[in-house]
Amino acid sequence: MMNYNKHLLGLSILSMCFPVLSEALPEGATKIPSTPEIPNRLSIEYFSPDQIFEFKKLDHYSEPKWLTDNYVKTGKLPPVEQRLPEAPMVMKTASMPDGVGVYGGVLRQVTGGRPQGWNWSAAHSQGWGGINYIVQQCLTRTGPMYQLKTDQLQVLPNLAQSWEWSKDGKTLTMHLLKGAKWSDGVPFTSEDVRFYWEDTVLEPRVPSFSSQNALGDGAKLTIIDEYTIRWSFNKPFQNQALYNMAFMTFCPGPAHVLKPLHPKYNNQATFEDFSNALPANEVPTVTMGPWVPVSYKEDQIILLRRNPYYWKVDEKGNQLPYMDEVRYKLSTWESRTLETMSGSADFSNMENPPIYIETLRKLAASNSPTRAMFGPRNLAFQIQMNMNPTLSVRDDREAAIRQLNRKLKFRKAISHAIDRKSLGQALVKGPFTAEYAGGLHPETAFYRQSDVVYYPYNPRLSKQYLAELGLVDSDGNGVVNFPDDINHGDDLEIVFNSGNGTADSVFNDNLVSMMADIGIKLIPRLLDSVQGDSARDAGDFDWRLNRSDKELIVPMQRMEWLAPIAQSGPVWHRGTANNPQVLQPFEQKMVTLAHEIFAERDNKKQADLIGELNHEMTKNVYHVGLVAYPGALLVNKRIRNVPNAPITAYQWAEDAVMRERFWVPKQQQLKGLKPHTVPEYE
Ligand code: BQZ
DSSP: OOOHHHHHTTOSOOOSOOOOOOSOOOTTOBOOOOOOOOTTOOOOOOBOHHHHEEEOOOSOOBOOHHHIIIIITTTSSOOHHHHSOSSOEEEOGGGOSSOSOOOOOEEEEEESSOOOOSOGGGTOOOOSTTHHHHHOOOSEEOGGGGGBOGGGOOOEESSEEEEEEOTTSSEEEEEEOTTOBOTTSOBOOHHHHHIIIIIIISOTTSOOSOOHHHHSTTOEEEEEETTEEEEEOSSSOOTHHHHHTSTTTSOOOOHHHHGGGSTTTOTTOOHHHHHHOSOTTSOSOOOSSSEEEEEEETTTEEEEEEOTTOOEEETTOBBSOSOOEEEEEEOOHHHHHHHHHHTSSSEEEEOOGGGHHHHHHHHHSTTOSEEEEEOOSOEEEEEEEOOOSSTTOOSHHHHHHHHHHTOHHHHHHHHHTOOHHHHHHHHOSSSOOEEOOSSSOTTSTTOOGGGOOBOOSOHHHHHHHHHHTTOBOTTSSSSOBOOTTSGGGOBOEEEEEEOSSHHHHHHHHHHHHHHHHTTOEEEEEEOOHHHHHHHHHTTOOSEEEEEEOGGGTOGGGOGGGTSOOSTTOOGGGOOOSSSOOOOOHHHHHHHHHHHHHHHOOOHHHHHHHHHHHHHHHHHTTSSEEEEEEOOEEEEETTOBSOOOOOSBSSSBHHHHTTGGGOBOOGGGOOOOSSTTOOOOOO
């Protein structure tokens, strides 16, 4: 049997023979070249799910001594055994790299994002970089799945501690963790789940990270009792449901806090008020996570302290987390890596190729404070060309661009205009980058070279295609013109949304000149992280530069990136009630394939269907692949219980490594900014 997870991490060469597609390649297309493996890649230790955690009542529980002294003895908090669920989640010693830990210390993190607020039920981000992963706890968990043995691969429980499918596969009954409490002591129950689903996901006036069909075809929820819920679907075995109940699509917010702010329960409130509720400066916020944001200073810091109601313990009964404080410096993504290299921060996904050489040099020093784990080429960049004919369209030019983006010949012309080898070397010299045709990332589980159709560098063919589309330089200024009856025959100018980091500027410089070579004027529009995300979510772009990660590694969990199964995606063909998606025949075909993939229970057949989907995606240049590249996880050597992990697989490393188990030996612990305190609510 193939080791699914090994392949996910790109650690071995596929030994099975897959059917080679017999269909002839389209004009100009080739097979994608293979690339040499990255040397010294990380090795992963594999476990069964019950070696990672189990739900179990223990005889005895404990907590940091200061917590008992300052809060329990003074009557501010009930004793620890009353704060924990009936049977808490027990994190097992077997899978801890350094075993049971000691309490105390500070984890110093950095993010390039900024918190929009704490109302994630209304699609607020808390600033990425792993803060979202702390405050949003979900029914299931996928991050640590990268460590599961192949034959025991399953979506992991979290706030839903177990579930079962009915015989006909059309209903899924889930049991919630009994007696778990929010950080303010209020019980977590099925009412939190119901409110999240009915009043935020299904409520069209509330923006949401999720949608009904993304969860499973025709998903409906019934509340059985306080701790039991039941899903029913139109189609059997909607396996993607369990993936989509993990981060970031099924993490209920606190109903007791949110209901009074929601118009259905409060006739003074509006939907706009609700969406803007819980701004970033309203702390402490209420969460099920291991740490709770207790202070926020704009563009400076988010400080988090341990949650005294957290529902996990180790095998000795010590309530988790071990570390008392987490600090998030609000800075840039690049400084996250540079600070972690120099030892002033503890954790970074190294993902910005232009700084790789410098960080490698620093890592080589014998006194480097940082441990680095190199992964496979599981990150990639692509150009997303907006295919919704009307969404956020303001003028004739934008409307004309959308029509062009919808033409396969145009997308092929763009793909043939890109010299990916030069682009890769401009990003970082050496063996890191690989030519990428779009679709699933190379060196990951479901990727098969034989599925991919590649339209490589061939500017002559690009120009021919543009001419065939009627795009010729009629005024002799070097830029092709629209035909006279479209957009006033103006020059073909395309606005290109990107971020403002160094990788973005490398892409901008190179793509501007590659497009100029075929007569297209590319105009970069530099946006910060928050602006970029909101332009993306509003469908407000001609083209945008995108850095993809987990969504193009494990298709089951973000199928809308591969096929438009719901209005919510893909990002480049999003639809709304007023500006719906207008699907083309190849997109319809991809939607059909996606539904076959969901329902297929045989692993091998499912892998073949995914291969077929990837074939359609690349053959139709659904997005324009640029380069694929590896990342590395950097962690300060002071931190214990850090397993080897790729920076992204099922989720980002921040979820995969289980920070609630991190600990630091006493003599190496840093002093907290708010020592010996837990969040206090009015
Ligand atoms: C990792 C991640 C954790 C989002 C974000 C950010 C947003 C996107 C994407 C990554 C950041 C880090 O990625 O780059 O290394 O820490 O946060 O959530 O790029 O702007 O919207 O999809 O995951």
